[in-house]
Amino acid sequence: MRHTETHENSLTTFLTDTNQNVNPVERAVSSIAGGALLAYGLKQRGIGGALLSILGGGMLLRGATGHCHVYDALGVDTTETERRSPFRKSSLLTGKVHVTKAMTINKSQAELYEFWRNFENLPIIMRHLESVSKTDEKISHWRAKAPLGQTVEWDAELTSDVPNEKIGWRSLEGAFIPNSGVVEFLPTIERGTEVKVTLTYEAPGGKLGEWIAWAFGEEPSIQVAQDLRRFKSLMETGLIMKVEGQPSGREPLEKAMTAKA
Amino acid sequence: MKALCWFGKHDVRVENVADPTILNSRDAIVKITSTAICGSDLHLYNGYIPTMEPGDILGHEFMGEVVEVGASITNLKVGDRVVVPFTIACGNCFYCKRELWSCCDNSNPKPEIAETLYGYTGSALFGYTHMMGGFAGGQAEYVRVPFADVGPLKIPDHLADDQVLFLSDIFPTGYMAAENCNIHPGDTVAIWGAGPVGQFAVKSAFMFGAEQVVLIDHYHDRLELARSENENLITINFDEEEVYDRLLELTGGRGPDSCIDAVGLESHGSTPDAILDYAKAATYLATDRPHALRQAIYCCRKGGTVSVPGVYGGFLDKFNFGAAFGKGLTFKMGQTNMHKYMPRLLGEIEAGKIDPSFVISHRLKLSEAPIAYERFNAEKNSWRKVVLSPN
Ligand SMILES: NC(=O)c1ccc[n+]([C@@H]2O[C@H](COP(=O)([O-])OP(=O)(O)OC[C@H]3O[C@@H](n4cnc5c(N)ncnc54)[C@H](O)[C@@H]3O)[C@@H](O)[C@H]2O)c1
Ligand SMILES: [Zn+2]
Ligand SMILES: [Zn+2]
Numbered sequence: 001m002r003h004t005e006t007h008e009n010s011l012t013t014f015l016t017d018t019n020q021n022v023n024p025v026e027r028a029v030s031s032i033a034g035g036a037l038l039a040y041g042l043k044q045r046g047i048g049g050a051l052l053s054i055l056g057g058g059m060l061l062r063g064a065t066g067h068c069h070v071y072d073a074l075g076v077d078t079t080e081t082e083r084r085s086p087f088r089k090s091s092l093l094t095g096k097v098h099v100t101k102a103m104t105i106n107k108s109q110a111e112l113y114e115f116w117r118n119f120e121n122l123p124i125i126m127r128h129l130e131s132v133s134k135t136d137e138k139i140s141h142w143r144a145k146a147p148l149g150q151t152v153e154w155d156a157e158l159t160s161d162v163p164n165e166k167i168g169w170r171s172l173e174g175a176f177i178p179n180s181g182v183v184e185f186l187p188t189i190e191r192g193t194e195v196k197v198t199l200t201y202e203a204p205g206g207k208l209g210e211w212i213a214w215a216f217g218e219e220p221s222i223q224v225a226q227d228l229r230r231f232k233s234l235m236e237t238g239l240i241m242k243v244e245g246q247p248s249g250r251e252p253l254e255k256a257m258t259a260k261a
Numbered sequence: 262m263k264a265l266c267w268f269g270k271h272d273v274r275v276e277n278v279a280d281p282t283i284l285n286s287r288d289a290i291v292k293i294t295s296t297a298i299c300g301s302d303l304h305l306y307n308g309y310i311p312t313m314e315p316g317d318i319l320g321h322e323f324m325g326e327v328v329e330v331g332a333s334i335t336n337l338k339v340g341d342r343v344v345v346p347f348t349i350a351c352g353n354c355f356y357c358k359r360e361l362w363s364c365c366d367n368s369n370p371k372p373e374i375a376e377t378l379y380g381y382t383g384s385a386l387f388g389y390t391h392m393m394g395g396f397a398g399g400q401a402e403y404v405r406v407p408f409a410d411v412g413p414l415k416i417p418d419h420l421a422d423d424q425v426l427f428l429s430d431i432f433p434t435g436y437m438a439a440e441n442c443n444i445h446p447g448d449t450v451a452i453w454g455a456g457p458v459g460q461f462a463v464k465s466a467f468m469f470g471a472e473q474v475v476l477i478d479h480y481h482d483r484l485e486l487a488r489s490e491n492e493n494l495i496t497i498n499f500d501e502e503e504v505y506d507r508l509l510e511l512t513g514g515r516g517p518d519s520c521i522d523a524v525g526l527e528s529h530g531s532t533p534d535a536i537l538d539y540a541k542a543a544t545y546l547a548t549d550r551p552h553a554l555r556q557a558i559y560c561c562r563k564g565g566t567v568s569v570p571g572v573y574g575g576f577l578d579k580f581n582f583g584a585a586f587g588k589g590l591t592f593k594m595g596q597t598n599m600h601k602y603m604p605r606l607l608g609e610i611e612a613g614k615i616d617p618s619f620v621i622s623h624r625l626k627l628s629e630a631p632i633a634y635e636r637f638n639a640e641k642n643s644w645r646k647v648v649l650s651p652n
Contacts, residue, residue, distance in 0.1 A: 222373065249316035
């Protein structure tokens with residue numbers, strides 16, 4: 001981690017972070033533009049707007065701290081004066097992506113294990129999955145949405161199954177994107193169960209980068225976190241909260257009425 | 262239906278929009294009979310809180326009649342009269358189970374922005390930014406209420422809307438602010454801000470047995486109302502008197518045992534720090550103007566408590582944390598844990614111990630909401646609390 005001279009402003013004086021990967025000029029611009037972007041990002045509808053807003057919030061934060069989480073995830077460090085490639089870990093180019101995320105869910109290990117062990121349930125919480133069906137006790141068939149309206153399909157086998165504690169799976173020969181996953185259910189004291197997911201994707205060259213970028217947006221860990229959050233919400237509250245479909249003054253009434261019908 | 266929509270700083274309009282529908286099985290649809298404008302809405306009106314989207318329906322203080330319920334709702338039926346808390350909470354998560362309802366894990370379906378800014382998200386709120394969930398608000402004819410099996414409080418017919426409407430936010434907010442002071446016999450409680458939240462904080466501080474309550478503001482009419490409502494109340498007009506000196510005089514040099522900041526991020530003032538805050542907020546170098554909070558910290562006695570119901574959104578500059586540390590202060594703050602207090606406070610109203618309608622200064626139609634916002638923002642002295650009626 002390189003240290004650069006920072007351009008202190010009133011905001012950064014009490015938020016100094018030694019873990020900096022954003023250069024000082026970008027930093028000053030981030031602080032100011034971040035607030036504005038955050039405020040206006042959600043003017044745009046849909047995912048683009050949401051990303052812009054997140055970016056705005058992120059910029060405000062990175063302007064303040066000199067640390068950018070998006071850059072971190074992508075392995076980018078703009079404080080390096082000479083860099084070999086924009087991707088320090090060059091993970092997207094050479095083949096393997098690991099994502100690990102944990103979420104604490106206020107349910108027993110058994111209840112959570114049971115939902116996940118039935119792989120057919122996973123499309124409810126994982127947005128990019130279309131369906132999973134059981135072929136036999138060990139083998140399942142997975143279908144996922146792919147870019148340009150395509151679907152990809154593969155078979156996966158169970159690699160570990162410790163009741164109430166751990167489930168592992170791995171795609172079989174011939175998968176478009178070889179992938180594997182492990183989910184662990186760890187007990188806590190009066191805090192529910194820690195659910196820890198590790199996913200690994202691999203593929204030659206650009207294909208993976210393209211697919212991952214499509215499936216996960218800019219940061220795979222955000223997508224996995226969202227899947228886990230849907231899991232938590234479904235298990236704790238029995239539903240996944242919806243806000244799309246609410247009224248607003250954004251569309252003329254006639255349009256809103258036809259959309260509803 | 263008609264609904265008040267936000268389109269930008271100082272730009273709110275009543276628009277014709279679609280009626281809300283049930284989107285989740287634990288939803289209910291409520292037909293609004295009364296809705297109020299809150300000091301928090303002014304922070305949106307003045308453009309201080311990010312992540313509003315033009316067209317968003319405002320309003321988080323409302324009550325009405327249940328007209329439709331989702332498949333999982335068994336506690337409510339069509340025709341029930343309810344007051345709805347402004348925080349949305351699931352009742353199932355770690356936080357809800359511990360009565361930290363405003364920290365609910367599951368109500369905000371868009372947690373990423375708050376997580377980026379705050380580390381974690383609090384509960385979702387009605388009509389209060391996309392960062393806090395993007396839920397349509399209740400300054401409208403109808404509203405969708407999520408988790409309707411845990412939030413709405415049923416109201417008996419003999420109580421009027423005016424008496425119970427403020428159970429939706431400001432009464433519990435003032436009450437929690439006082440509870441957070443951990444009041445003991447002999448205590449002096451100083452309260453900054455004579456808005457509706459401050460008014461309820463005064464009543465609640467007396468309810469908790471404070472020996473002496475002091476209210477600080479510069480609006481004569483607001484201070485006057487508080488004095489007429491509470492016979493032992495002492496008030497300080499900060500335009501006329503030195504707050505710190507007066508507080509010392511009132512406490513034999515000790516300072517107040519606890520201090521409540523019922524002002525929040527748009528504090529007024531003409532001292533150098535307040536003017537500097539104003540300049541910084543205007544240029545995005547800091548987002549909040551914490552003059553009242555600084556003063557509360559400065560005035561609080563050693564080992565005392567600073568309770569903050571006033572809303573803060575982002576970054577505070579020149580925050581006198583050294584004073585807080587040096588005196589070993591305790592801080593309590595946050596959005597109100599509404600669900601915890603509503604039944605208890607309904608009981609107080611039913612028992613005739615308090616009639617919250619005293620804070621109302623104006624009653625207007627929903628269609629007049631844009632004027633109400635403008636006047637409430639500009640003429641704080643006399644425009645104290647506005648109740649809107651959709652009919
Ligand atoms: N924590 C919660 O859950 C919650 C709920 C509701 C409201 N709030 C917040 O509480 C605050 C008050 O709400 P309200 O409806 O009473 O608002 P309001 O705007 O009507 O009242 C604020 C009052 O503070 C006074 N004031 C400004 N600067 C001051 C200073 N330096 N010293 C003393 N007084 C000062 C103003 O003159 C005004 O009378 C707002 O920030 C609001 O967002 C918080
Ligand atoms: Zn409010
Ligand atoms: Zn909850």
